[in-house]
Amino acid sequence: MAFNVLIVDDSSTMRSVIRKTIEMSGFDVGQFFEAGNGREALSVLDKEWADIILTDLHMPEMDGRALLKALHAQATVSTTPVVIVTTEGREERLDELLGMGARACIKKPFRPEEIRNILMDVLGMDEEAMQDKEALEGCDF
């Protein structure tokens, strides 16, 4: 079972770091999509089916906070889990984002295990469920 991941960050270097970290973590990715800011992310989501969105906060044009708001206004993507990836350390700021519907916050830099645990948790997949699912995928019915 593979998940499609959208990475939103204005730094292409940071996008590929995040991408590599996720790849290293063993998290099963179907497709990666990338966007340089919130607006680009919305246009990617118009065409592509993402299961989880990782977004930076400070970006030109449309920042992570505005993206979070925009996602909630659209029926098809309002339930897609959003994880904030940031250097922001202030608790009240992160609490505000969680209150706006972000499912988790992760501070840069992060280790592969950390991101894997967060992604699995946000998607509701524990290890046991993954094993069950893998067993089921092999079934004919």
Add this chain to the structure above:
Amino acid sequence: MKDIKVLIVDDSAIVRKIFTEELSRERGIQIVGTAPDPYVARDKILRLKPDVVTLDIEMPRMDGITFLKKLMKYYPLPVIIVSSLTRNGGKLALEAIESGAVEVLSKPGTAYSVGDMKQQLADKIRAAARARVSQREKETPVEEAPVKLTTRALKETTNKVIAIGASTGGTEALKKVLTRLPATIPGVLVVQHMPPNFTTAFAERLNNICNITVKEAENGDSVLPGRALIAPGNYHMLLRRSGARYYVSVKTGPMVCHQRPSVNVLFSSSAQYAGANAIGVIMTGMGSDGAQGMLEMRQAGARTIGQDEASCVVYGMPKEAAKAGAVEKVAPLDRIAQEVINLL
């Protein structure tokens, strides 16, 4: 004709097994795969390119409605919702139809035997394979109370009855018609092919958005101006008359045209008890239910309307009725409410 390729999405291994076994014996239907959850389902939809998907809306992790909304956006295709027969299941099923599913079906249980279920599922798959899915996206929101009846019209119409039958695509189509009827409209009787409890949720939903009162019919309910009665799933609804009062008889009995409630049963009883005072409307849906009954109505002097091909999700029942010579006037969905009023 090519086989209809079907993907079954359900978290229950038993349901997947029953559906696969039962449907594999149906001619013209091929089960290309099954999936226990939405993520596997997406992979298989991309890989196996099914023509029709059956989807359980009560699944863990990503709920069926969320998955359905995404599916209709990114890879629109005909989806049949399979749900439990609970009250909540009925509500979810309605939400699913509003999100673009073409059909709803209840899981095998007390109301249906596996044999009935198999027949219904096969029929629904065939209907869904013919359904126009992209059409739904273009739909415009229903306008607010666009029509008014004059007092004069009302006086003349107190003994009239409006009988409506629909199947695939009917829940959304009926919403368009019933929301446009004014509170002064003569009594309305509706048969929509749907399982029990789904009809309860459907009637409640319509009642909240219509000018008229909408109620799931109970045996003996009077047919009153400004009120629509929806036949409950698994029961036939018949028009009856006692003196000047119309009422409905809600009862069980053999399926007619594979259906219970059946449109034919409603229409035949309307022909018998309301004669020329009835107006019959046959709308979107697969099969031929309603054609024979509407012909009887027409022969008894009733006025009849058939939905046109372009606005039908599946042009089946109105086509059969037209072929039988039962349809007096053909109208697009947007015009049906107005045409009914014009005939009063």
